[in-house]
Amino acid sequence: MLLATGLVLATAAAVAGVGHALGLSWPLAFVLGAVVAPTDAIAVQAVARLLPRRIQTVLRAESLINDGTALALYAVVVGVAVQGLAVTWSGTAAPFLLAYAGGVAIGAACAAAVVAPGPACAPGLNCAAP
DSSP states (O other), rough: OOOHHHHHHHHHHHHHHHHHHTTTHHHHHHHHHHOOSSOHHHHHHHTTTOHHHHHHHHHHHHHHHHHHHEEEEEEEEHHHHHHHHHOOHHHHHHHHHHHHHHHHHHHHHHHHHHHHHOOOTOOOOOOOOO
8 A cells, every 4th residue: 555655656756847847836846746646546447347356455445545645745735836835845745744644544533433333232133234
C-alpha cells in the first residue's frame, strides 16, 4: 500500500516538473499534478477482471488509497496556490501528512462503527444474518 502513496506523489511531482517547464508556476503545476496523479479505478477494474479475486481486492484498495492521497495533496497545493506561498517541503509536507493522517483516522473510525458487533442475540430469537 505504500507504493500507492509514493507513486502518486512521484507522478504528481513529475507532472508538476513538466508543467513548470511548460510555463506554469510551481503551485499551479503541483495542482495539475495532484489532479492527474491517481489512476482510474474503472480502467484498473476492466484490466483486472480476469485476475484472481485477492489481486482484484488489492488493486481496488490501492486505487482508493491513490484517490485519498491525491485528494490530500490537492487540498494542500490548492491552499498554497490560493495563498500565493512558495512550494517548499516544510510548508507542504506537514499539512499533507496531517491531512493524510486525518483521513486515515476518520476512515478507521467509520470502519469501526460499521463493523462493530451489535448487541448479543436474545435466546430463542433467530439472529442469523439474512
